[in-house]
Amino acid sequence: MGPTSIPLLSSNPQEQRVLIVSFLTMGQSQRAMAWPIGPYETVMAAILLATIPLQRLLTRDEPEMRVGLRELGNEIREKGYKWNISLYVVMYLFKAFVDQHNEAIKPRVGGFTHVIHGIEGEVTLWVQQAFENSLLTEALSFHYLFVYLFLIWFSPMYYILCKDEVMADKAVLNYFVIYVLAVPFYLFFNV
Numbered sequence: 001m002g003p004t005s006i007p008l009l010s011s012n013p014q015e016q017r018v019l020i021v022s023f024l025t026m027g028q029s030q031r032a033m034a035w036p037i038g039p040y041e042t043v044m045a046a047i048l049l050a051t052i053p054l055q056r057l058l059t060r061d062e063p064e065m066r067v068g069l070r071e072l073g074n075e076i077r078e079k080g081y082k083w084n085i086s087l088y089v090v091m092y093l094f095k096a097f098v099d100q101h102n103e104a105i106k107p108r109v110g111g112f113t114h115v116i117h118g119i120e121g122e123v124t125l126w127v128q129q130a131f132e133n134s135l136l137t138e139a140l141s142f143h144y145l146f147v148y149l150f151l152i153w154f155s156p157m158y159y160i161l162c163k164d165e166v167m168a169d170k171a172v173l174n175y176f177v178i179y180v181l182a183v184p185f186y187l188f189f190n191v
């Protein structure tokens with residue numbers, strides 16, 4: 001069994017220890033390939049798990065603003081958050097559709113890299129090389145993978161969990177409009 005196909009779970013405790021040690025002693029690229037879920041799923045799981053504790057931390061001085069977990073279903077029904085949830089489901093399905101068809105669409109619509117390069121010249125390359133830093137790359141990758149997704153998810157959830165339906169509606173609508181406006185550029189104006 002190769003390093004990229006190591007199962008991470010076993011019913012045998014001794015075998016489980018060996019698997020964990022094997023996983024921890026692999027190189028970073030091998031470990032990434034052996035992880036059973038991708039980076040998007042890992043980040044989304046972390047965001048989902050952090051939502052309630054972080055909201056509770058941010059409202060620690062205002063407990064009256066909190067929606068209890070047992071009351072959450074009633075809050076969603078009473079305040080009409082079904083449309084908020086529906087917009088998020090539509091955005092998720094639309095993202096899945098776009099991700100599935102983006103590569104197939106690129107050859108048909110062409111790319112605009114040459115146009116942008118004609119305008120910018122070597123300035124972008126110079127800036128990238130001037131600021132090239134592995135720590136900066138890691139920080140920006142983390143921001144793109146975690147912070148951006150966290151803001152899209154947590155902002156409306158925070159308002160829902162704080163009984164602020166007006167701000168929850170605005171947050172969901174804001175992200176929906178941004179997403180709808182951005183996708184055509186993502187699909188048809190590839191750079």
